[in-house]
Structures are given as structure tokens and as C-alpha cells.
Amino acid sequence: MKIDSGSTAWMLISTALVLLMTPGLAFFYGGMTRAKSVLNMMMMSFVSIITVTITWVLFGYSLAFDPVDGEGFLNKIVGGLDNIGLMGVNEVAYNDTFPMMVFSAFQLTFAIITVALISGAIADRAKFGAWVVFSIVWASIVYFPVAHWVWGGGWLTELGIEDFAGGTVVHINAGAAALALALVLGKRAGWRKEPMRPHNLTLVLLGAGLLWFGWFGFNAGSELAADGTAGLAFMNTQIATAVAAGAWLVVEKFRDGHATSLGAASGAVAGLVAITPACGFVDPWAAMAIGLLAGIACAYAVGLKYKLGYDDSLDVVGVHLVGGVIGAVALGFVAAYPFLDGQNKGVLYGGGWTQLGLQVLGPVAVGAYSFIVTFILGKIIDKVMGFRITAEDEVAGIDITTHAETGYDLGTFHASGVASPNGPVAAPAGKKVDA
Amino acid sequence: MRLITAVIKPFKLDDVKAALEQFGVKGMTVSEASGYGRQRGHTEVYRGAEYQVDLVPKVRLEVLAEEEDADDVIDVIVKAAQTGKIGDGKVWSVPVDTVIRVRTGERGPEAL
Numbered sequence: 001m002k003i004d005s006g007s008t009a010w011m012l013i014s015t016a017l018v019l020l021m022t023p024g025l026a027f028f029y030g031g032m033t034r035a036k037s038v039l040n041m042m043m044m045s046f047v048s049i050i051t052v053t054i055t056w057v058l059f060g061y062s063l064a065f066d067p068v069d070g071e072g073f074l075n076k077i078v079g080g081l082d083n084i085g086l087m088g089v090n091e092v093a094y095n096d097t098f099p100m101m102v103f104s105a106f107q108l109t110f111a112i113i114t115v116a117l118i119s120g121a122i123a124d125r126a127k128f129g130a131w132v133v134f135s136i137v138w139a140s141i142v143y144f145p146v147a148h149w150v151w152g153g154g155w156l157t158e159l160g161i162e163d164f165a166g167g168t169v170v171h172i173n174a175g176a177a178a179l180a181l182a183l184v185l186g187k188r189a190g191w192r193k194e195p196m197r198p199h200n201l202t203l204v205l206l207g208a209g210l211l212w213f214g215w216f217g218f219n220a221g222s223e224l225a226a227d228g229t230a231g232l233a234f235m236n237t238q239i240a241t242a243v244a245a246g247a248w249l250v251v252e253k254f255r256d257g258h259a260t261s262l263g264a265a266s267g268a269v270a271g272l273v274a275i276t277p278a279c280g281f282v283d284p285w286a287a288m289a290i291g292l293l294a295g296i297a298c299a300y301a302v303g304l305k306y307k308l309g310y311d312d313s314l315d316v317v318g319v320h321l322v323g324g325v326i327g328a329v330a331l332g333f334v335a336a337y338p339f340l341d342g343q344n345k346g347v348l349y350g351g352g353w354t355q356l357g358l359q360v361l362g363p364v365a366v367g368a369y370s371f372i373v374t375f376i377l378g379k380i381i382d383k384v385m386g387f388r389i390t391a392e393d394e395v396a397g398i399d400i401t402t403h404a405e406t407g408y409d410l411g412t413f414h415a416s417g418v419a420s421p422n423g424p425v426a427a428p429a430g431k432k433v434d435a
Numbered sequence: 436m437r438l439i440t441a442v443i444k445p446f447k448l449d450d451v452k453a454a455l456e457q458f459g460v461k462g463m464t465v466s467e468a469s470g471y472g473r474q475r476g477h478t479e480v481y482r483g484a485e486y487q488v489d490l491v492p493k494v495r496l497e498v499l500a501e502e503e504d505a506d507d508v509i510d511v512i513v514k515a516a517q518t519g520k521i522g523d524g525k526v527w528s529v530p531v532d533t534v535i536r537v538r539t540g541e542r543g544p545e546a547l
Contacts, residue, residue: 195487260481262482299482303482315482
């Protein structure tokens, strides 16, 4: 197995960076919910790490990246089964650059965060068991095939769509699924009547910081080598993120009167999302333009749910779907460094209109597939096991009713009562912990 | 005896406490409170969505005083808590029948 040790080291580090994004997302989302739901919100991210890792090893990697029957029709749609259980992955190298096992681990972390992103749309009200089932099935029938379409040699790869680090595969995919799930589950009890303000903005900023940090692995790591393009992707990530955060703050100052910390965190994430597909394809000036556009557009897009009447609780649609589309379509204009067969420069670089067409087709195809399949899957889960907790449990708080925990113990009275000093007592048969 | 209750701005608590100590008040009970008066609440904006927050954080301070000291104690509190801006709070007093010191069982003014 021939590998480059520098690139191998970078890809190992990138993999760990991208994995850290999911706990980061848990903080980002957890701080935005009410205090009574923070643990459940964070658990939806954490359990995605568990379910998607297992699914990935069993068959996910194979369905996404095994080139089934060469150039045949089936390969346009989904990968094969030669790598189930990660068989045949060890002792092989990706492009003579780094071990295929590291490639598999790197791609796994993308699958995990894509699933976790969806959970922001259904804060406070989803049955935990239903979410576990959803995360496994959704990864299997939506994420793995879509990753194959765009990156695994499927039909969008063949057409020449440009998606450097997953604007379409991760963000548009998750955003469209989030919209579908928000519609399946319906609004939270008291939505638009009771205030549902973020309970801990310091957690949100911590999460945004971890996401920003981890995103360097996500974007620069997606070069799949330690080289010049990785450096370009790294710098563009920083540029677009800073500009988008600034743009969001300016919008807030003029529209609402105050520049907010939640705005800074949201703008940063919007910029990260929008530069994701473009980071290795564009010049720094274009990264600035994309960041500016994303910061402004997403600051307005998060208000759409109130006009259209769907409770996408933490704005997965307004930030990830809208930001993802901006980045994907912008490439049709400003792509400067295409590198695969079929990929072209953007309109402003004399590449003609072909690439712009592809950059519109990709988001439409992936968005529609994800939305439709997620909607049907959500409805089936709702019919079979129920996707939503009871209204009483929701009002009491999903943390205490679903997990028998609370995120914070700040009062002096809460800790009173009787403990069992000798360790957990087996509950009498048939008696559940009464939360 | 009288029970004097003051609902004041949280950041004025230290001033009020110091002024009462200087006056000679030996104890007090303080709790966090929420409420509004004529100022109503305030507006918070999250991702462009406005929330009207009706109940503003306040500190509720309770002092027991002998009948003849009550008005002076109230004056001390009002003077120390005043900023002149809207939302400074309220002070009121009510008569108290019985006060008992739990440790000794003393009753009446000796228990203060």
C-alpha cells in the first residue's frame, strides 16, 4: 500500500475535527432550546454518532462508496455490497495518498453530522426511540445513496456537479429533510404564543466555536490530501465565515436595533454552510462574496417559518438549506478551479452556462429526493410507533419525561428527597421511574 | 412590630444592604423575584423574532422592625434604592403580631 504520510496525518486529524462538530452542534442546538429540553436536544446529536457509526460499518460505507458493476446503471444510483462490514477496506489506499480506512472514517463523520443536523427542526417534541429508528433508516435510504450520487461515482458525479465538501450532500440534504420532519411532527405546543427563547446563549456560542474549528477539517480535509487546494479551502472557509457573521450582525443592527450574540453564532454557521461546496473551487474574493450573500440572506430566511407557518424550531431550513443552495448556485458563477472530468469554470470565469445549470440541478434533485423520502419515512414511523411525545410530556419537559434527567440543578429545593446510598435500586417489575 | 418588604432593582441590593447595616438593622431576608409595574417589561430579539418579556428580574428584601423604627427603615431603603429612573420598585410595610427566635424561643421585640 503506497501512501503519503503527510496527507495521512492531515486526514487523521481532519477526521477527528469533523467528528468534534457533532458534539459542537449539540451545544449549538442545546443552548437554543428551552432549559427543559436541552438534554434531549443534545442527545439527538449524540445518539446519531452511535447509530450512524454502526450503520456505516455494517453497510453504509459500502452503499456510498463501493463502485458496483463498474460503469453500469445501478452504480449511478447506489453503491454495491463488496465492502459490507468494511471488508476489503484495510490495506488499500485512496489514490495512493492515504489509507482507505481513513477515508472511510472521514466520510463516516460527515454521515453522522448530516443526520444530527436534522434534529434541530424537531426540538422539544420527538420520541427518542422514533428518532433512533429514523436516524438509522434515513442514513440508509437517503444519506448513503445521495453521498454516492455526488461523491461515490453516481449520476451527479458523472454529470460534473461541483460540491467540494458537502453543501449539497450534507446541508441541502439535511435542510430538506428537516423541513419534511417539521411538517410531519407539527408545531410545538404553544408555538408563537409562548416565548421560546434560547435558554443559554453561551452554549450556543461555544457550539458555534466548536463547529467553526471542526469545519476546517470538514472543508480543507475534503481535498483528501495535504496540498495547495487544502490551503485554499482552509482560507476560504475562514473568510466566508467571518464575513457572513459580520453581515448577519449588520442586518440585525439596522433591522432590529441590536447586534446579538445569537446573530454572530448563526451568521458564522451560515457562512460555513455556504462556503462548504465552494471552498476548494473559488478565489478568496468569491469566498467573501459568498459569505456576504449567505449572512444577509440567511438572516432574513430564518423569519420565513413564521410567515409560512411551519415550526422548524432551530432554523435548519433557514440556515442549512438556504445557505447550502447559495453556495451551490454561486459556484455556477464563480468556480475558478474545476478538477474533475465534466466540471467547468463558472460564468464569470468564462466557463459558460453549463456549470450553472448543473449547480441548480444538484440542489433541486437532492432537495426533492430528501424531502419526499423523509416525509414518507416520517409518516410511516409516526403511524407505526408514533413520532411525537404526548402533549402532557411535552409541556412538562422532554428531558424529565423521556430521559428522567434535568439539565440543570440550580434551585436549593430540587436536591432534597431520598437517595439510595448503596447504588441503584432495581425498580419493582412493571414500575417505571415516575418522572 | 412591622414587616417591611421592598422590591428593588437587583443591582441596588448591595447599596441598600450597606445602608441598612449602618442604620443598625441586624438581619434581613432576600429572595429573587420577578415582576413589573408601570414600566412593563422589555423586548428581546432572537433571530429577528421579538419576545415581549413582561416580568423583569427584581430582588425582594424583607426586614422586621420595631414600630417606632419602621418609618426610618423605609426611608433608608428608599434613599439607597433610588435611581430616579422607571422601574426602581416599591416598599411597603404591614403589622406583625408575633415574632419568635427559633433558637431560644424568645418572643416579641427581643426576638428581632
